[in-house]
Amino acid sequence: MQIVSLIARPGTLDTALVESLRNAFGGGPVTVLSDGEAAEFPVEAVPGNFEEVRASLGQQADLNVVPAEGRRKKMLLADMDSTMIQQECIDELAEEAGVGAHVKEITARAMNGELDFEGALTERVALLKGLPESVIGKVLETRITLMPGGPALVATMKANGAYAALVSGGFTAFTGRVAEMIGFDENRANTLLMEDGKLTGVPARPILGREAKVQALEEITARLGIAENDVLAVGDGANDLGMLGRAGFGVALHAKPSVQAECTLRVNLGDLTALLFLQGYARSEFAD
Numbered sequence: 001m002q003i004v005s006l007i008a009r010p011g012t013l014d015t016a017l018v019e020s021l022r023n024a025f026g027g028g029p030v031t032v033l034s035d036g037e038a039a040e041f042p043v044e045a046v047p048g049n050f051e052e053v054r055a056s057l058g059q060q061a062d063l064n065v066v067p068a069e070g071r072r073k074k075m076l077l078a079d080m081d082s083t084m085i086q087q088e089c090i091d092e093l094a095e096e097a098g099v100g101a102h103v104k105e106i107t108a109r110a111m112n113g114e115l116d117f118e119g120a121l122t123e124r125v126a127l128l129k130g131l132p133e134s135v136i137g138k139v140l141e142t143r144i145t146l147m148p149g150g151p152a153l154v155a156t157m158k159a160n161g162a163y164a165a166l167v168s169g170g171f172t173a174f175t176g177r178v179a180e181m182i183g184f185d186e187n188r189a190n191t192l193l194m195e196d197g198k199l200t201g202v203p204a205r206p207i208l209g210r211e212a213k214v215q216a217l218e219e220i221t222a223r224l225g226i227a228e229n230d231v232l233a234v235g236d237g238a239n240d241l242g243m244l245g246r247a248g249f250g251v252a253l254h255a256k257p258s259v260q261a262e263c264t265l266r267v268n269l270g271d272l273t274a275l276l277f278l279q280g281y282a283r284s285e286f287a288d
Contacts, residue, residue, distance in 0.1 A: 001068040002043050007270045007277050008061040011036040017060060021053070034283035038274075042068060062269050064278060070248065071280045074226045076157050077217055077243055079235035080168035080175055080189070082111075083253055084150050084182060084272075089174045090124050092143040096135045099127045112256040113238030117169060117209040122202075125192065129201025133194050136173045144174070146182065149272030154183045155287040156276055157232075163224055167216045169209050169239050188216055214242040234275060235259070251275055 004027060006018055018039045022030055027041040046065050047053070054063040081088045088111075094103035103124050110120035154164050166179045166187040179187035191204035206212075213235075221228055233240070233247035236255040244250030244263055252263035253272070260266050267274040276286060 002046055002065050003040050003068050003071070003280070004043055005038070005040045005064045005066060005278055006061045007038045007064075007267065007274045009037070009269050010034075013037050013039060013061055015039075017057075021063075024053075033277050033281070037270075037283070038277040040277075040280070059269065062267050062274065064265050064267075066249065066265070066278055070229060071278075072160060073157070073232040073248060073279060074162050074230040075221065075224065075232070076154065076162055076164045076275075077213075077220070077231055077233040077247060078164070078166055078184075079213075079237065079240050080166055080178055080187075081170050082236045083234055083240075084147055084166065085174075085178055086145045086147050087143060089139065089144070089170045090121075090128075092139045093128055093131065093135065094124065095143070096139060097128050097131050103127060111237035111239070113241075113258045117239045118207045121169065121190070121207055121209070125199075125203045126201045128192075128199045131199045133197050133199065136192075140174065140177055144178070146178075147272055149270075149274070150182050152286045152288075153272045153275055156281060156285065158183065158185075159287040163220070165216060165220055167208075167213045167243070169207075169213075169237075171203075186220075188212070210239040210242045213240065214246060217243050217246055232275060232279070234272075249275075249278065251278065 013036050022041045025043050025047045027043045030039055030041045032039045057063055078084050088107050091104045091107055094100045106120050106124055109115045164184045166175050166184040168175050168189040170189050171192050172189045175187040175189040190208050193200045193202050228246050229248035231247040232249040233243045234251045234253050236253050251265045252260050253267050
């Protein structure tokens with residue numbers, strides 16, 4: 001049995017659309033998870049025209065299909081930049097260094113898979129050489145905002161026994177604080193090297209990228225004694241594709257086109273609470 005999920009921006013999910021799709025797909029009874037926002041229904045198998053229907057919905061709703069069995073995952077493995085927070089930390093540091101536009105261009109190309117991640121990170125960090133360490137705190141306080149729905153996602157999954165890990169190709173100076181703010185159990189990222197209170201322009205080696213995220217998936221599931229199918233992974237960039245492909249649910253969140261092309265689960269309209277709806281949680285079950 002499969003579950004067809006429709007998630008829209010709050011207050012915009014049309015009941016008639018849900019019923020029309022249920023009838024077209026020969027689905028079972030509709031379950032409303034959040035009025036005007038999320039609904040679902042079961043089908044025996046993924047409809048043959050599913051992708052065509054998904055593409056036709058445009059901005060009406062995100063359409064996904066997930067197995068009915070094992071939906072509520074035991075672990076969340078999340079990217080940080082442009083996933084759990086709304087910014088790319090290195091871009092915000094670059095703004096403080098006066099090289100924002102140049103670094104943002106490199107970041108966008110790297111996240112779309114056009115550039116080697118390690119080389120792109122090394123090049124961008126070099127441009128930050130000489131920035132005072134205090135800038136990190138300033139950026140955290142004045143430039144970084146949480147992605148809507150993140151605290152509810154982590155709190156609800158943890159309230160139901162799940163483990164939450166934040167894994168980033170960014171920097172520990174940011175993941176430590178973000179993990180604490182949202183409630184993650186652990187975090188992994190790169191380290192910005194400092195000398196005399198200033199950034200050296202060099203990241204610590206080895207650089208954590210795509211393979212490090214897969215390694216985190218392998219190591220943490222082994223430690224917890226759970227299967228990779230028990231994991232919900234979420235990210236937006238090319239360096240997330242390894243973990244997204246391995247996890248039971250790999251969700252491309254507001255992702256780059258090249259990432260969406262390789263992921264079957266995509267969220268473009270909803271916020272991070274969409275990941276709870278995909279697991280079958282109703283809004284009334286969300287933890288604070």
